[in-house]
Amino acid sequence: MEFEIYSGEKATGIIASKAKTHQPVIEAPEKVKAGEPFEVKVRVGPHPSTKEHYIGKIEVYYSEAGRDFNPILIASISLAPEYTEPVVSLRVRVEKSGVIHVISYCNLHGLWISGREIRVE
Ligand SMILES: [Fe+2]
Numbered sequence: 001m002e003f004e005i006y007s008g009e010k011a012t013g014i015i016a017s018k019a020k021t022h023q024p025v026i027e028a029p030e031k032v033k034a035g036e037p038f039e040v041k042v043r044v045g046p047h048p049s050t051k052e053h054y055i056g057k058i059e060v061y062y063s064e065a066g067r068d069f070n071p072i073l074i075a076s077i078s079l080a081p082e083y084t085e086p087v088v089s090l091r092v093r094v095e096k097s098g099v100i101h102v103i104s105y106c107n108l109h110g111l112w113i114s115g116r117e118i119r120v121e
Contacts, residue, residue, distance in 0.1 A: 004110060004111065005103060005110075005111040005112070005113045006018075006019070006023075006110060006111065006112050006113070007019075007023065007112065007113050007114065008020075008023045008114070018109050019112070021044075021045055021046060021047050022044060022045075022047065022055075022104065022106055022112040023044075023112045023113070023114050024042050024043070024044050024058065024103070024104045024114045025042070025043050025044070025114070026041070026042055026102055026114060026115070026116040027039075027040070027041040027042075028040045028041075028092075028100060028116050028118060029118070030117070030118070031118075031120075031121050032093075032094065032118055032119070032121070033120070033121065034094070034095050034096070035094075035095055036093060037091045037092065037093045038091070038092060039089060039090070040089070040090045040091075040092050041087070041088070041089045041090075042060065042087070042089075042090075042102050042104075043086065043087040043088075044058070044087075044104045044106075044112075045085075045086055047086055047106070049082060049083075049084060049085055049086070050081055050082060051081050051082065053106070053107065053108050054079070054081035054082075054086075054106070054107055055079055055086035055104055055105065055106050056078065056079055056081070056106070056107055057077065057078055057079065057103075057104065058076075058077045058079065058086060058088055058102060058103075058105075059073065059076045059077075059102065059103045059104075060074050060075040060090065060092075060101075061073055061074065061101045061103070062074050062092075062094060062098050062100055062101075062118075063099045063101065064096050064097075064098040065097045065098050070098075074090075074092060075088075086104065094118060094120060095120065096120055097117075097118060097119045097120045098117075098118055099115050099116065099117050099118065100115065100116050100117075100118055101113055101114070101115045102114055
């Protein structure tokens with residue numbers, strides 16, 4: 001059994017049918033200045049937030065250009081069903097260009113990933 005992280009691009013069949021409501025959507029500026037904070041917004045869904053079916057975790061990673069080992073875990077948010085919606089906002093700063101990857105976890109539909117490039121100018 002493989003360890004799976006689903007993404008919309010590679011998904012087929014029943015998995016593809018869940019991509020739209022599970023793959024994280026990342027809003028972030030394309031270009032940023034080194035060391036200056038910027039906003040990263042992540043949302044998953046629309047997705048239920050009930051005890052039976054919910055997004056329990058959103059993790060944000062940064063893969064930095066030129067670094068020997070990637071990624072860096074920059075945020076890990078646990079979400080309680082019923083009380084929260086899978087929408088988070090972060091202030092982030094980076095020194096070098098790279099890619100933000102977000103992984104979301106649904107208790108019924110597993111792990112989903114998406115990425116967004118950040119260019120430091
Ligand atoms: Fe789900």
